[in-house]
Structure formats: C-alpha cells, structure tokens
Amino acid sequence: MTTLLLKKKAIRKSGAAPIYVQVAEILDAEIKLHDDSTLSLPSEGELSREFGVSRVTVRQALKQLEARGVIYSAHGRGYFKKLSRMRGLSGFHSFTSEVRKLGGEPGSIIVDYADARKLPGDFRKHLQAGGDDNNDFICLRRMRTIDGNAIAVETVYLPKSLYPSASRDQFDDASLYAQMTETWGIVPAWTDALFEPTAATSEEAGLLGIEKGAPVLVVWRATVTDTDQVVEYVKSIYKGDGFMLSVSRYRL
C-alpha cells in the first residue's frame, strides 16, 4: 500500500474554476499516474492543510471523485484508489480513446453527412424526444472499425444550434466527444440508452460484412449535459457474436 504524494500544485483561489473542482482534478490526475492498485490518499485533514482550504471543500472534491468511481472511502480508514473491474468498449465514451486504451487501432469512415430538418420517427419514438425540440440537425453516419475490421455503424443527429459552422471534415477521423468540448465547449454528462438485440437487415449485414439475420445489437442513445440539454441522438448497430459492450460503474 503506497500513499499518494502531493505535488503541491497551486490552487487559484479567485481564479476560474471552483476550488473543489481544482482539487478534484489535481487528485484525479495524480491518481491516474499510479498503476499501483493499492493506493491510499492523504486524509481529509491533511489535504485540507496541504491545499490551504477547508475540510468541507476537500470533502466536496473527494465525494466528486467517489461519484465518478475513481476512489472509494472506508470509514475510519481513509480513501483508496478504486480499480475498475470491467474491460471492453462501453459505446458511451469516446470510441477513439476507448479502442486505443484496449490496444487496438480505431478507424472511422464517414458514410454520410447531411442536414436534416427533423429527427426520424424511430429516434423520436425510442428516445422520447419531443417534436418541439431543437429543429435542424446535422446527420452524421460513420462506420467504426478496429484494426480495419468493421464493428459498428453509427448514426448521429446533432442539434445544429449547438454546433455553429460545423463542417464534414471536422468529423473525419476525430473523436466526436473531443470535438464537442474542445471546439464547442459542450460537456456531455449523462446518457440514456436503449439496447435491442435483433437480427441484421441486409443493409446492415452488408456494411458490417456479416450475413443477413446474424445477431446484432442496436443501441439508441440520447446524451445530455448537466443542464439537461441534449447534445446528440445516436443509433449504433454493433456486430454480434464475440463482440461485447460494457457498462461500468452504473449507479443503482
């Protein structure tokens, strides 16, 4: 059991982000550097003194990390690094970075890029999107590959109002999530998903290089910010038999 050493990074008191966010980010970054599975954090009191902030504020940072699943607390013992049980693609985060983390080479091929006035009926039905929602969408359709093998077809509807002056080449090979935050300052916070096991249609089979009727997983998703603004509607079709999607640390 090793203990996290603090680099005494400065907290900007009257700066941009709230103090507890700064503290959380510093700790998060340092924790991730340790491969060590048995890592303990300094106590609340110690952190409070080190950073020169109140214990309540330190606690707020720690609770945020706990909610994210980065650490856990043990009454009377301390805070410890949490190890994640699952591996595999979640389909919820950045495809690009998830695949890289698993040691594969992610690929993305734009199959279609167009404007759309309305969300298709099946999207509205499954994702309970109101018709009076944001009108005008960008519709992006991409093939997803790992090491050159097709594993999914993804159709994304982006409310146009949130993505000013977006163009096709911006989505070429990059991660959509990275784009969202870097270019447009949109931070995805929650997602709602619907999983439907079904048989591949001939079109899907063609794209994924499988036989018609082979098992696939259709995932419908709506992603929202902390203020409940929908940033994307997604329909993904994943190849079955051997491929797995993971949902880790789902709060019950």
Added chain:
Amino acid sequence: MTTLLLKKKAIRKSGAAPIYVQVAEILDAEIKLHDDSTLSLPSEGELSREFGVSRVTVRQALKQLEARGVIYSAHGRGYFKKLSRMRGLSGFHSFTSEVRKLGGEPGSIIVDYADARKLPGDFRKHLQAGGDDNNDFICLRRMRTIDGNAIAVETVYLPKSLYPSASRDQFDDASLYAQMTETWGIVPAWTDALFEPTAATSEEAGLLGIEKGAPVLVVWRATVTDTDQVVEYVKSIYKGDGFMLSVSRYRL
C-alpha cells in the same frame, strides 16, 4: 407549474438514519406522488426552516436526489422534478417492480437452486472475478416472464457468506433486491455490465420459446455495495427482436 407542499413530517434528530437521508426520503416520496411533470420544490432556505435543519444539510439531501436523477437544479431559479426520458426494462433494478411500473405482471419461475463451490469459468472470465474471492455460492436460476410470456433466463451466483440461512422458497416469487435489503441488510450501489449480442443456443431457445439461432442478448453483471463488496454475479439471457433493455442516466 405547481409547487410541492410539505406535510411537515417529523425528523428524528437523534434517531436512526442521518437527517439528510430522512429529508431526501421524505422529498422523494412526495415528489413521486405528483404526476405533474412541471413540479418545483420549495427553496433551500424554505426547506431548511420547515425541517428545522441547516441549509447545508438540506442541500446534501437535494444533491443526493439530483444524483439519483429525481430532480435537477437551476441556478437562480430553483429545484424541479425531473422527468425520465426512457421507458423499458433496465435489467439493473428489481425486475418485479420495474415490470409493475410498466403495467405488466411480472412472473418468476425457479428453474434451479443449488450450492456451488466455485464460480463457473465464463463468469470469472467476463466479470474479472478473482479466484480467491468469496468461495461457496448459492446458484439460482430463474425464468422471468411478463404477463406469462418468457422474456429472460437469469442465473445468479450469491456469495453464501452474505446470505446466512437462505432457502429456496425465499426467492420463490419475490424480488431478489428487496430480499437483499430487507432480510440481509445488503444495499446494492453499483453494477458493472457486459452486453453481448449473440444467437440463441438450442437450450436457451427452448426455455425462451424461440428458434435456435434467433438473436438474444446476453448480459453479464456484477453488483457491488458502496464498499465494493460483490453481492451477486448474474448472467441474463434476454429474448431479442422487439424486447428492449434500457440504461438510464448513465454518468459519463
């Protein structure tokens, strides 16, 4: 827009549960009574006065409800009831109560009940369970039905040490989750899941009343408490084509 009225339920100051938990539960219960989709809550200050507790404590309760997805906060405006976008079975909470909420009649048939010394290999492989984990399990296999129609087969491994003197008839028709908390005081907090779209084997097909090779969804799950104790390992096989599983409010 209606506002939540308070019934001035008494808070037991030095009683069992922490005050913020009591406040959260009172509010949660009252919120759920309102079908009203546009429901606003009393302000933090008002709740603080009503309940006779500090604003920080009220806030802790509200934040807990926000994390659960029951309400959301709007800076400078107040707290509001959150409407859930998704419908459908999540497979993560109580099957019994979820189906009832959807207006169906849930059924459960025990197919098998036995002791097991070890977790099967495929469970260990998919759920990354260490071999030196809790040994000795109860293995429970149940058919899940809605209005008499089979929709899933579920195999659960329960670490025996956590469920003293458990017997087959306890699981007969009841919700396992309700049992966990009521009988053994076990509170599930997080779950990790793996989704695998695949084709039904002949055994699965027989149980679910579908054809061999028809699409099904295999879900592997490990459920843990807040202190990271595994309370169950589950393998569920869901019938495909038309049936959907939902994962709502997943924190990204």
Added chain:
DNA sequence: GAGTGGTCTAGACCACTCG
C-alpha cells in the same frame, strides 16, 4: 432588488478502525 442556488469557512461532535 429580491430571491434563488453555488461555493466556502471554522468549528463541533459522532462512529469507525487500528494498534
């Protein structure tokens, strides 16, 4: 400007773990 949530503080007491 009044009211709301967002953040922060200093200090207190309790419950749990470990030596």
Added chain:
DNA sequence: GAGTGGTCTAGACCACTCC
C-alpha cells in the same frame, strides 16, 4: 487513545434569474 471519515451547524459572499 489517536486518527480517520460521517454528519451537522451558523454564517458569509457570489452568480444567476426574474421582476
């Protein structure tokens, strides 16, 4: 008993919304 996290308080100031 010393150290840890868990809960709670009273009071303060800021940022945002709405009138």
